[in-house]
Amino acid sequence: MFSYIKGTLTELYDDVAVVECGQIGWNIHVPVRVMEMLPGIGKDVKLYTSFQVREDAMTLYGFLSRPELGMFRMLLTVNGIGARAALSILSSLSLEDLQMAILAEDGKAIAKAPGIGPKTAKRVILDLKDKIRAEDVLSGTLEAAGAVPAAAAQGTLAGDGAVREAAEALVALGYSSTEAMKAVRQVPVTENMTSEDVLKASLKYLAF
Numbered sequence: 001m002f003s004y005i006k007g008t009l010t011e012l013y014d015d016v017a018v019v020e021c022g023q024i025g026w027n028i029h030v031p032v033r034v035m036e037m038l039p040g041i042g043k044d045v046k047l048y049t050s051f052q053v054r055e056d057a058m059t060l061y062g063f064l065s066r067p068e069l070g071m072f073r074m075l076l077t078v079n080g081i082g083a084r085a086a087l088s089i090l091s092s093l094s095l096e097d098l099q100m101a102i103l104a105e106d107g108k109a110i111a112k113a114p115g116i117g118p119k120t121a122k123r124v125i126l127d128l129k130d131k132i133r134a135e136d137v138l139s140g141t142l143e144a145a146g147a148v149p150a151a152a153a154q155g156t157l158a159g160d161g162a163v164r165e166a167a168e169a170l171v172a173l174g175y176s177s178t179e180a181m182k183a184v185r186q187v188p189v190t191e192n193m194t195s196e197d198v199l200k201a202s203l204k205y206l207a208f
Helices: 032-037 066-076 083-092 095-103 107-111 118-128 134-139 150-158 160-172 177-185 195-207
Strands: 004-013 016-021 024-029 044-053 058-063
Touching: 004 024, 016 044, 032 083, 044 066, 058 066, 058 083, 066 083, 066 095, 066 118, 083 095, 095 107, 095 118, 095 177, 107 118, 160 177, 160 195, 177 195
Parallel strands: 024 058
Antiparallel strands: 004 016, 004 044, 016 024, 044 058
16 A cells, blocks of 8 residues: 655654654554664654554554565565564564574574564474575675675675585584574675685684
8 A cells, every 4th residue: 555655753652653744644663673773853764664454453564675574574474473573573683684594494583582482483484484585695685684795795696505514614613593694694705715715704704
């Protein structure tokens, strides 16, 4: 129904951002992470929205980017995940970290979200792991994941086998699957690099 709402941020309370547009104040429920990134009261803001209708309520949910909105809608396809649970997950994990947790099958990271138990986290992984492309996450090409130099992105894809082996080695060293994937993503991998090269570079990143 709504693609996005752009207007003046007039109020913040609980998980709601009130955006005035067309002389109407729209109550838009947002994740905590979005709330923390919103501009000050009186500033212009643009939120990509999802309009959810239930028997007892009609609710708008808002996000700062289309990829975040896409992940919210993807979470809603998981059996047992409603809008509030999806909002809780996206409040606890950034888009990038959530995608990494799903690909790495790191249920513990997802279960840290309030109201999300281990069984629900496992269901999220099982239902969504085939819908997320590893190369998108590792190369950082997703809009909400931040900018990565093109050479680094191409290199990560070129050395995909080395990247995966390095990530597995980091897990064997005691790092969580999500930490391992995040670390190897920081390495500007070239096709000539071995898994040992990627591992060493990843460990330097983790040392900071």
